Amino acid sequence: MSNPSLSRGELVRYVLIYAAVAVLVLFTCVPILWLVIMSISSAQELTAVPLHWIPKSPDFSRYARLLGLTSDGSENIxxxxxxxxxxxxxxxxxxxxxxxxxxxxxxxxxxxxxxxxxxxxxxxxxxxxxxxxxxxxxxxxxxxxxxxxxxxxxxxxxxxxxxxxxxxxxxxxxxxxxxxxxxxxxxxxxxxxxxxxxxxxxxxxxxxxxxxxxxxxxxxxxxxxxxxxxxxxxxxxxxxxxxxxxxxxxxxxxxxxxxxxxxxxxxxxxxxxxxxxxxxxxxxxx
Known part of the structure; x- marks a missing residue:
């Protein structure tokens, strides 16, 4: 037996709930995503105008230096x-x-x-x-x-x-x-x-x-x-x-x-x- 279809009021309520969740996720995740993008972008891309939202060549060397995986010990703080x-x-x-x-x-x-x-x-x-x-x-x-x-x-x-x-x-x-x-x-x-x-x-x-x-x-x-x-x-x-x-x-x-x-x-x-x-x-x- 198929489930009864949702009424118009219930459908609107579900749409509003999921829209609110989507907005919350957007406001929560976008700053974190941008932080990650900044961490793998070059200095030129971070100061470029207009801004580069996606780095052309991701650079993970900063993480390697912070974690002590390279010979450069300047960031071992x-x-x-x-x-x-x-x-x-x-x-x-x-x-x-x-x-x-x-x-x-x-x-x-x-x-x-x-x-x-x-x-x-x-x-x-x-x-x-x-x-x-x-x-x-x-x-x-x-x-x-x-x-x-x-x-x-x-x-x-x-x-x-x-x-x-x-x-x-x-x-x-x-x-x-x-x-x-x-x-x-x-x-x-x-x-x-x-x-x-x-x-x-x-x-x-x-x-x-x-x-x-x-x-x-x-x-x-x-x-x-x-x-x-x-x-x-x-x-x-x-x-x-x-x-x-x-x-x-x-x-x-x-x-x-x-x-x-x-x-x-x-x-x-x-x-x-x-x-x-x-x-x-x-x-x-x-």
Whole structure:
């Protein structure tokens, strides 16, 4: 039996939905595509008038230099900066989530005042320049300027309010009966969190961790202020260094931008299902 044909109203609705999706994809993908084209275009093509949208002879040598595949070591700043970004963003995310999970559980199950949550969230919204001087002075006194450990401490404090808020909203919708059943079996709070809460709330925790990681990965202001060389300099600062000279190699800046986007994209694709489930689960109660 054939499916009934769509009514005129349904057809218009589907056309509008797919048109909106097409526009969103266009606005999202075209800048990335242009970044890739710039990274393989020659300097003459990038400055030509009219602009060359498709390079005549694609040049991948910039990627080879950035990845250390050639004898020219002038652009080897990329690999140390990539390592520093992975260490800093990954370490800050682990520390923030390790503190956010018990804090969110306590606030959710112990009925913490909502004012406390808003105060925590307010610290996330304060302009970063407000904390610059005291943080610089404090890190200098304990010898953590220009170190990944110093950035991890700063980023952890920056990410914690957001991670607590997102995790708490997802814990709120979990049934308390499961925890009560575990208590009757003699499980303590830590056991309940590890064996009951974490497996059920895994999508929410993945979403909070992913967004925290991306925030730390893209952070520029504190990394610029508190790092001075390749011992701790992260990718956003390294990209700025490439664009800071008198003559900017836009192709090289584009190439390092493409390479810097690959790790977050891989993580987002790998954890796509958990990320979507975690972001949507906290929006409905019941």
């Amino acid at each position: 990329f690999l140390p900066a990539l390592r520093n970004s992975v260490i800093t963003a990954g370490g800050a995310t682990l520390v923030a989530m390790a503190a956010a999970i018990p804090a969110a559980y306590a606030m959710s199950r112990r009925n913490a005042p909502r004012a406390m949550l808003f105060v925590m969230l307010a610290t996330f919204m304060v302009p970063p320049i407000t904390y610059a001087l005291p943080l610089y002075t404090g890190l200098g006194k304990i010898g953590l300027l220009n170190t990944s450990a110093g950035l991890i401490i700063i980023y952890s404090a920056l990410l914690l309010p957001f991670a607590v808020w997102l995790t708490k909203t997802n814990i709120d919708i979990l049934p308390v009966s499961l925890e009560e059943a575990a208590m009757l079996d003699g499980a303590g709070t830590l056991r309940i969190m590890w064996s009951v809460l974490l497996p059920i709330a895994r999508p929410a925790l993945v979403a909070a961790a992913m967004l925290s990681f991306l925030t730390a990965w893209d952070e520029f202001f504190y990394a610029l202020l508190f790092t001075s060389d390749l011992r701790a300099k992260t990718l956003p600062v390294a990209i700025a260094d490439f664009a800071a000279g008198r003559v900017t190699d836009y192709g090289m800046v584009s190439a390092i931008g493409v390479l810097a986007a690959i790790p977050p994209v891989i993580l987002a694709i790998f954890f796509q299902k958990s990320l979507i489930a975690g972001l949507s689960s906290g929006s409905v109660k019941g």
